[in-house]
Amino acid sequence: MQSRTTAPRSGRPRSAAADTAILAATREALVELGWSKLTLGDVATRAGVAKTTLYRRWAGKNELVVDAVAVLFDELELPDCGTLAADVEGVVLQFAAILARPEARSGLMAVVAESIRDEALRERIHCSIVERQKRLVLEGRARAQRRGELPPETHPGQASRTVDLIFDMVAGAVIHRTLVSAQPVDEEWVQRFTAVLLGGLAAAEG
Template sequence: MHDEPARDQPEDPPLQRSKGRPRSTTADDAILAAARSLLADGGWAGLTMGDVATRAGVAKTTLYRRWNSKHELAIAAVAEMLGTLHLPDRGTDLRADIEDVVRRFAALLGRPEMRTALMGLVADSTSDPALRQRIREEVVDPQKRLVVEGRARAKSRGEISAPGDIDVDLVFDVISGTVVQHILVSAEPATDAWVQRFTTFVVAGLLA
């Protein structure tokens, strides 16, 4: 038996279809919105995967394909909220940049869903090293971009002489740690006077 002529063979193999349907960003948004709503309404104990699915109007399988635990979902919700923080380019000085981000961060921490999620995650992470690592990688470390951006602007304006003059990790810890302590632990408001006093302290240390 003779082989089939080469011209009868297709030039290219058929395209492989990817398995499964594309992930729906609409479902993601609905789930995260439902999680934030439940955190605000019912606190940490009120956040259950079943209730999130019901409020979001999605099947549990849809929810678990995206986030397989309450902790993962809460981390995603917190990371999304913190992702809205930015440094508007006022073109002025380092003090204005720091004061602006302190106000914005304090306002976020004042939201019940953010406060509930953060305190619940931190409490549960005390006995869960893997959860602490996830929080550090997905919530804490990405926000250091604000310090990096602020440092670059200060250098471009001649306020600092070199990028290495500001320790990103230390500055982040000082600012975020103080604001978290003030808002979440001490439960004090971020008044204009407090924000200005704190900013003066930070800038004095940075530019000393």
Template structure:
């Protein structure tokens, strides 16, 4: 990963007024993302990020005024842009969103990262706010958009609470990812749970 590449020399070669080193940017963000997964938000330090990225602390502080700002940008590198599907069917739209989310968590490193994120969010209100804003909010908005379209098509009840629906889905995904409550494959379990939720919201 880029965090293993020393970027300090390149950074110091740039004279004043020149654009900052993109290589250093990538090394810093890569190191921050790795340490967040390994030790969590509370234990992660600017010193450790600098050491792993191969840069000095001043190089980091020229970019970020605080650890919170650095972590916010590091989380941005972990997430993909959320495309809001519009297939004309709620089930197909949700399947598309789930496929993207499920693909992102199907590796041991991703599971470890998510477990550490949950732990960090529990112990640090600052980190919880950053994660909710940078990672969860785009997905919440995507779910809200497709649920509103489904209401307009009379697929689900107009009174369906979009935020609560998203909270149920994300809660199920986190729970199944960490605790593996069933021998059923992760993707199959999540899709079955979502079908159950959709059944409860359907117009009768």
């Protein structure tokens, strides 16, 4: 079991720069063309790379776009604004700001649409994007408990289901308002939304 993650086989190694360039080119093309008019040949050209190189690393358009978009969501951070409500409002605004970027909008939705009929793709999205951001809900709750805004877990078994519910409600509402209703996620909306969410959670828990 001496083999490393990357076996340094003989032959020319893959260019690391190519990966970066391809992902950047993908985001650029998403912005300019949107998902449906994005072509792998065009991405390859923008990246200054042959189509072959691209196919050597990704199986297709979907996989490429997931990777290109996933990193955008890693920018999210839970701000410490003193109160739970303010923290939630802050992170919701950040999330909305990412969704306002065209590469995220077109890429994310299209890839989710494709994932409906593609189990492997759904898994990839889940790992790369969704699950990774639940950290924000967990950290938010922990911080609120530390502050005394929330009681410690009363029903530990339900904890994870509540996290999921919150995540679906937050992400769902913001996505729906942004992409379907096509309305701005401004401070006022965020305050109203946060009030309903936290008020409802308090009422339901109590």
